[in-house]
Amino acid sequence: MTLLALYLLALLDGLLCGLRASMGRCAVIRKRGYYQRAAFLGVAGAQIISTLALVALLTVAATSPHRAEVREDLEGAARRMLWVFLPYAFLVLSNLALRLAPSNDIRSATSVFMLGPLTAIRPVVMIVGVFYGIYSSRLVETLLLGMFVLVLMLSLEFALNWRADRWQEREIRQII
Amino acid sequence: MQHDARTLERVKVRKQDVLDAFSRCSNAQAIRAVERLPEQRGFLDEKEIDRHLLRVHWEMQRLAEEFYHGHRVWELLRVVIASIRHAGLRETIRIVDVGCGIGYGIRWLAANVPLHDSSIELVGMDLNGTLINEANRLATLEELPCRFVQGDAFSKEHSGHIFTSTGVIHHFRGGELLRFLGRHEQPETQALFHFDFQPWLLAPVGAWFFHYLRMRTALARHDGVLSAARAHDGRTLTEAAREVLPEFASGIYGAKIWNTPAPRVFHTLIGMRRALVEEFRRQLGRRRSRLGELR
Numbered sequence: 001m002t003l004l005a006l007y008l009l010a011l012l013d014g015l016l017c018g019l020r021a022s023m024g025r026c027a028v029i030r031k032r033g034y035y036q037r038a039a040f041l042g043v044a045g046a047q048i049i050s051t052l053a054l055v056a057l058l059t060v061a062a063t064s065p066h067r068a069e070v071r072e073d074l075e076g077a078a079r080r081m082l083w084v085f086l087p088y089a090f091l092v093l094s095n096l097a098l099r100l101a102p103s104n105d106i107r108s109a110t111s112v113f114m115l116g117p118l119t120a121i122r123p124v125v126m127i128v129g130v131f132y133g134i135y136s137s138r139l140v141e142t143l144l145l146g147m148f149v150l151v152l153m154l155s156l157e158f159a160l161n162w163r164a165d166r167w168q169e170r171e172i173r174q175i176i
Numbered sequence: 177m178q179h180d181a182r183t184l185e186r187v188k189v190r191k192q193d194v195l196d197a198f199s200r201c202s203n204a205q206a207i208r209a210v211e212r213l214p215e216q217r218g219f220l221d222e223k224e225i226d227r228h229l230l231r232v233h234w235e236m237q238r239l240a241e242e243f244y245h246g247h248r249v250w251e252l253l254r255v256v257i258a259s260i261r262h263a264g265l266r267e268t269i270r271i272v273d274v275g276c277g278i279g280y281g282i283r284w285l286a287a288n289v290p291l292h293d294s295s296i297e298l299v300g301m302d303l304n305g306t307l308i309n310e311a312n313r314l315a316t317l318e319e320l321p322c323r324f325v326q327g328d329a330f331s332k333e334h335s336g337h338i339f340t341s342t343g344v345i346h347h348f349r350g351g352e353l354l355r356f357l358g359r360h361e362q363p364e365t366q367a368l369f370h371f372d373f374q375p376w377l378l379a380p381v382g383a384w385f386f387h388y389l390r391m392r393t394a395l396a397r398h399d400g401v402l403s404a405a406r407a408h409d410g411r412t413l414t415e416a417a418r419e420v421l422p423e424f425a426s427g428i429y430g431a432k433i434w435n436t437p438a439p440r441v442f443h444t445l446i447g448m449r450r451a452l453v454e455e456f457r458r459q460l461g462r463r464r465s466r467l468g469e470l471r
Contacts, residue, residue: 024238024392027278027314029287104244104251105433108441111242112382116389168231175313176226176306 002078009085010046014156016092018042020119021160025168038164045160049152056148060141073142081133088125092118126153177225179303184326186222186305191215206402209394226306232396233278233307239390239400243441245342246284249371251463252429252444253285256338256367257294259448259456265337265366269296272336274329274370275344276300279311279322286320298322299336301329330359339368345445346372346407353408358420360447367448368424373407374431374443380405382441410468413445418471425453427470435465446470 022038057074064070095114099107127150134146178187191210198206214224240246257269273282279300285291286298302308303326311324327334339360348356360368373379383404387397410428417426424447431443446467448456457464 023241024235024390027234027237027280027310028318029280029283029314029320030318104247105440108243109433112386112441116386120385120389168234172227172230175230175310176223 002075002082005082006078006085007050009082009089010050010153011043012089012093013153014042014044014046014049015039016042017157017160018045021157021164025164025171041163042156042160045156049156052152053145053149056145060145064141066139070139070141073137073139074145077133077137077142077146079133080136081129084125084129084132088118088129122157123154126150177229177304184303184305188222189220190218191220192218194220205394205398209398212394228393228395229304229306230278230310232393232399233310235391235393235396236400237278237280239386240280240342242390245371245442246281246288248430248442249281249340249342250285250289252369252446253338253340254289254294255456255459255463256369256448256452257296258459259452260337260366262455262459263366263449263452267295269294269338269366270336270364271296271298271338271340272329272334273298273300274339274341275347276302276311276324276341277304277307278314279307279324281340281342282322282324283311283315283318283320286315286322287318291321299334300324301327301334303327330362332362335362335364337364337366339365340370342371342442343373343403345370345413346403349406353412353416354420357417357447361421361423366452368446369429370413370445371442372413372445373404374439374441375404375407375409376439379407379441410443410445414468417445417447421447423450424448425450425470428468430466431468432466 018038018041019035021042022035026034028034061067061070061074091114095110095118098110101107130146130150130153134143137143137146178189179185180187191213194210195207198210213228214221253271260269271282271285273279276282282298282300289296291298298321300308300311300322301324302311305326308324308326314320315322315324325334329336329339345353345356373383380401384397384401387400391397391400410431414426414428417424426445426447429444429446430440432438433440448470453470457467457470460467
C-alpha cells in the first residue's frame with residue numbers, strides 16, 4: 001500500500017512536471033492537445049523512473065543476505081517519506097482544485113500565493129522527504145536506494161525541460 | 177531593437193552601445209542579460225535577437241494565461257461594447273490592441289468571443305515586425321478572425337473605436353505619457369482601457385519571485401521586474417488622462433481585490449466618452465464596486 005501511494009505520487013509529480021516544462025513554449029490559444037501530450041510525456045517519464053526504482057529495489061531485496069530486514073527497513077523509510085510527500089501533494093491538488101472556482105482573482109491568487117511557491121520548494125520537498133525517510137534507517141541498502149530514487153526524482157523535471165527546450169528551439173528556427 | 181521612426185525599418189544595434197547605456201544607469205542585471213545576446217561584428221545578431229524575442233514573448237503569454245488575462249479583458253470589453261451599443265452606434269466596433277506583441281489578447285478574444293454577435297473587429301498593432309509576423313502566423317494557424325498590422329495604432333487609417341493595451345503604458349513617462357494618451361482623442365474613438373502593473377510596496381519583490389520561477393530567459397526575468405518597478409500609480413494615470421482627454425471621463429478599474437486594501441497585480445486605466453458613463457456603470461452590475469472615480 002505504501003509503495004502504491006509513492007508510485008501514484010510519482011506519477012502525479014511526473015504529470016505536473018510535464019505540464020510545467022511545456023508551459024511558455026507554445027503560443028497558440030487552443031492548447032488542449034499540446035498539454036495532453038506534455039502531461040503524457042511527464043507521466044511516461046515518471047513511469048520510467050518508477051520502473052528503474054522498482055528494479056533497483058527488487059535487485060537489492062533479492063541480493064541482500066538479510067532480506068526480511070531490508071524489506072522491513074525499506075517499508076519504514078517509505079512510510080516516513082509519505083509524511084512529507086502527502087501533505088505537499090494535498091496542498092498542490094487542493095490549490096489546483098481551487099482553480100475551478102469561477103473567479104479570476106481566486107484562480108490567480110492560487111498561482112501567486114501557493115502554486116508558484118510550491119513549485120519553488122519542490123526540490124527541497126524531494127530532498128527533505130527522502131532524507132526524512134532514510135535518516136533512521138539501519139541498513140546501508142536503504143540509504144543507497146533512497147539516494148538513488150532522489151536523484152531520479154530530481155532529474156525528471158530537468159530531463160523534461162531539456163527535451164521541451166530542444167523542441168522549442170526547433171520550432172523557433174522553423175519560424176525564423 | 178531599434179526602428180527608424182518614420183519608415184519602421186530595422187536599424188542595426190551595436191552591442192557595446194547597449195552595454196554602455198546600461199552601464200550608465202548601473203544596471204548589472206541588464207548588462208548580464210545583454211552580454212549573453214549573440215553578436216556579429218559588434219552588432220546584435222538580428223536573426224538571433226528575433227528568435228530570442230519570440231522565446232521571451234511566448235513566455236510572457238504563459239503569464240497572461242496563468243492570470244486569466246483574456247477573461248479579464250473580455251469582462252471589461254463586453255461592458256464597454258454594451259455601453260457603446262446602448263448609445264446608438266450600429267457599425268462594426270473596431271478594437272485596437274496597442275503594442276500587441278504576439279497578440280495574445282486579441283487572439284484570445286478571437287478564439288473565445290462570438291464576434292458576429294457583438295459585431296466587432298479585432299486588430300492588433302505593434303511597431304515590431306517580427307512580433308506582428310508571429311501574431312499573424314499564430315492567428316492563421318488557428319484560423320482566428322483577427323489581424324495584426326505593423327504600424328502606428330493612432331494613425332487615421334488604423335484608428336479604432338476602442339483602444340486597449342497590456343503592459344505598455346509604463347513605457348511612456350512624463351511628456352511622452354501625455355502625448356500617448358492625447359493621441360486617443362480621435363473622432364471615432366469611444367473608449368480606452370489600458371492594463372498595467374499596479375505599483376505597491378511588494379510589487380518589485382513579487383515580480384522578481386514570480387518571474388524567476390516562471391520565466392526561463394534572463395531578458396524576460398529582468399524586463400518583468402523592471403516593468404513592475406516602473407509602473408505608474410493610478411493617480412498619475414488618471415491625472416494625465418484627464419489633462420489631455422477632457423472629452424473623456426477617466427478613472428481606474430480593478431485596483432483592489434474584493435474591496436479589501438489588497439491590491440491587484442494589474443489595474444486598468446479606463447477612459448470613455450462622457451455620454452457612455454452612466455450606462456457603463458449600469459452594465460458593470462455587481463462589478464461596479466471595482467470602478468474608482470470616473471470623471
